[in-house]
Amino acid sequence: MTTTSPLNEPELQRAKDLLDQMSVTQKLGQMHQVNGAGGVVTEQLAHDVRMGNVGSVINEVDAEVIAQLQSIAVNESPHGIPLLIGRDVIHGFKTVFPLPIGLASTWCDETIERSARLSAIEASAVGINWTFSPMIDVSRDPRWGRIAESFGEDPLLNARMGAAMVRGYQTEDPSQTTAIAACAKHFAAYGASESGRDYNTTNVSEHELRHVYLPPFKAACEAGVLSVMTSFSDLNGVPVSGNEWLLTDVLRHEWRFNGVVVSDWGSVQQLTVHGVAENDKAAAEQAINAGVEIEMVSGTFINHAEALLHSGVITIEKLDAAVLNILAMKIRLGLFEQHYLQGATSPYNSEEHTKEAYEAAVKSCVLLKNNGTSLPIACDQRIALLGPLADDGYEQLGTWVFDGDVSISQTVLDGFRQRRVEVNYLPVFASTRDHDNSRIPLACDAAAAADAVVLCLGEEAILSGEAHCRAELDLPGAQEELIRAVSRTLRGRNVPIILVVLAGRPLALECIEPFVDAILYAWHPGSMAGPAIADLVLGERTPSGKLPVSFVRKVGQIPLYYGQKPTGRPVTHDNYVHMDQFPMRAEQTSLGMAASHIDTHFTPMYPFGYGLSYTQFEYRNLQLSSHEVSATERLDVTVEVVNCGKIDADEVVQLYIRDKVSSVSRPVRELKGYQRISIPAGQSRLVSFSLSRADLGFYNQRSQYVVETGTFTLWIGGDSTCDLSAEFNWISQ
Structure with missing residues (x-):
């Protein structure tokens, strides 16, 4: 059952009447998206909107500028068609929720939907009416920076959470003022990029596509998502922005998708870089014929499509179908009736929004290890709070937070102090990438004087997200050295060492796990990270998060996910042999002979769905x-x-x-x-x-x-x- 439906007959007739009045140039204007000018209305932008040469604007968040642009579009352009105003509202707007990979750890559709609802309320207050979220790429490679934006490795989890986000953004009535259009991305199989590198090629069989990578997008379509974004990557040799099989045969004909297809940033023009189009004109031809309807930023449609039409390589029917979908989306959003703001007040930083951010953060944290009674820590214990992420309101927000308000962030240090816990805080490092170990002795002194040690380590926000892929998954800088040093200092003493990891991806923790008594994986938990983590550590709340992705022991195990095929020689506990068990000069076929690595165990460090509690x-x-x-x-x-x-x-x-x-x-x-x-x-x-x-x-x-x-x-x-x-x-x- 969908949350939105096709236009009713009067609405459809309204769109068709508009279409009939438009020139080819004005139609191409609706297919043209431009980047905002950074808080101003330039003469060029005002002119283009006035002439009907722009249908949508991305990355403008100033409410007065948006209102001015919408006023020009509605009152001065040829047909008074309002603008789509797009922004990456990925896991919050001003109030920031946990990263999507953290939200996935809640395994709670209601939490996902609620976070999207409140994000839409905040974003719509400044005039944004379209977000490029949810990202529902099934992600099985933690080296990939954009795993931070994903819901993990499982198709069903991605499908249900993606649909929940669509419902939250769009509501049952997308025309209401606080609703914004959702965009399912990146269609499709972007999470399978080779070597976990962004923009890289993907080679995925149709069998694997249909079982793993397409189901979340089909679920989003069934939930009524108003738009779908093409992937940057090529898929089996055909870049998605020029892939007619994927965009037309599957999405349009097979699934009956009736929303809008938008390219990713510059991905149409990049068809020339892929080597499948000779020039921008050929790139525009391929993308339009494949089924792309709005071109993000690069401008090949507006510059070349009219000539392509005259030469007969694209048809007016193709253009009309695209523009009709765009007009339909604007009608569904109610933009013709509510096209620009009139004194709207931003609702962010309200008690309701920060409470919801706190609840999401609590539910997203995953307890991976807890020896004995290491956690929770009693409130009367003296805590040595160590690490650069313990008091950094920016880094705890994570990637893709262009608009997040750092001033409302509450850090882990804030959280402990609010609960009147005696805390000795030392950042130790300038950043997570800091290799300067000169302050580690001071940290060890603080640990020696404490009843418990809480290490807030991990990776900064900039180390995950788009284009921030890693070849190694260890803790960067000298953080591992700090863990070992504190462990040596406290050896033989009854002082628990609690590792709180703030990161945008699953890290490989095998080498440091023996040196800590408990591990709480917090991802990047957002604005209310501090109170959430403090309450979990102190036992005011009980950990309940579960992993949406398997944690590898070593990078060489990638890809490692729970839903693997059995193979003809599956590895088991009975037939697994580690290389250290091989006798000297053993015959080649004498040991093992199963689908495993011989230098690490075949199981993950922590399996999909795993998470401990303070109860059993x-x-x-x-x-x-x-x-x-x-x-x-x-x-x-x-x-x-x-x-x-x-x-x-x-x-x-x-x-x-x-x-x-x-x-x-x-x-x-x-x-x-x-x-x-x-x-x-x-x-x-x-x-x-x-x-x-x-x-x-x-x-x-x-x-x-x-x-x-x-x-x-x-x-x-x-x-x-x-x-x-x-x-x-x-x-x-």
Whole structure:
């Protein structure tokens, strides 16, 4: 079911009437997006808007400038068509929520939708009506900088959270003043860029596309997303901004998408750099014929499309279809009725918004390790708070926060002080990349005088995000040296060392994990990072986040994700052999012979779906409505989840399946459902799932979606390695 629908008949007629009145040049103006002038209305920009040569503006956030531009468009341009005003509102506007990869760690669709709703309220207050979010690229390479913007490695998690963001941005009525258009990006398979490098080539079979990378975009379309953005990359040799199969055959014809397709920044012109277009004119031809309708910034459409039309290589029908979609989007957004601001007041920094940012931050933090009773720390303990990220209101916001207000950030140091905890704070380093170890002895002295040590380490915001890809995943600078030094200082003493990691990607923690007693992975948690982390460390709140992506032990394991194929020789605990176990001069085929690396364990450091709590949960009484399910039935699954501890807590219940025998190889496990639930101490909850025929299907060798009869295994538990299982048979009717 969609949250938006095609135009009704009067609205459609309105769009068609407008289209009939427009010249070719004015139509191309609607397909032309320009970059803002940085808080001013230049003579050139005003002229272009007045002449109808611009349909949308990106990166203008000054409310008065936006109002002036909209006034020119509505009152002075030939047909009074208002502008689309675009901005990257990725995980907040002024109030910043956790990074998307952090939001994904909440496993809470309601939190995702609420963060997008409040972001839209803040952004729309200055006149923004279009955001280039959500990014729903399935991401399985933590070296890729843009994994920070993603919802992780799983198609279902990306699909559900992407749809939740669409609902939050657009609401059920996109024409209301606080709604903004969402944009699903980057279509498609951008997360599969070779070597985890941005803008790089992607080679993905159609089989993998349909099972992994396309489902989140299909879900966004079904949720009524108003726009889709093309990927920078080429896909199997064809750059997406010129890929007719993807943009027209799949998106338009197969999925019946009725929104707008926009290129990424300059990606149409970059068809010439890819080497598939001889010049800008040829690039415009390819992109328009492929199905791109708004060109972001580079201007090949406005400069060359009229000549292409006269030469017959593009058709007026193609242009008209594109412009009709753009006009329809503006009508759906209600821009003709609410086209510019009249004294709007920005709602950010309200108690409601900061409270929601705090709740999202609490839910997003993942407890990866907790030896004994290392956490929580009692409020009367003296804490040595060490690290450059403990009191940096900017870096905790993370990547893609052009408009985030640092003045409302509350740091970890702020959080502890607000709770009146005795804190000795030392940043130790100037930044996370600092190699100067001269202040490490002072940090060790502070640790020696404390009852507990909290290390706030990780990577700065600039080290993740677009174009900020890394070949190594260790803690940069001298941070690891600090951890080891503090560990040596406290050896033999009952002083817990708590590592709080603030980062934009999953880091490889194997080499430093033995030197700390607890690890709280906080990602970049946003404006309210400090109170959230302090409350988790002090036990005022209980950690409940779960990993949306597997954490590798070593970079060489990449890609490592839970839903891998079994292969013909799967590695198991029984057949795995580490190279240190090889006897000298062993025969080549005498050991191992399984799909693994011989110099590290085959498992991840921390698996997908993993996250500890301050309590323990037990799963009991797994029940299936039937063990023989026909094509017309649904399979109902119930399980009892018990909170065995003394603390009220949240748990994320996860359901996985495996098709044991099928005509194409299927993953060893697939996530098919999840629920975030609250359970009081000592009590239990009965959790139910329902699986339909569609949940059990896959694309066969002919790219047809099928559900084959056979046996399935089903697991329910707290992460992707859960072992409570049952089997059922899918039978023909």
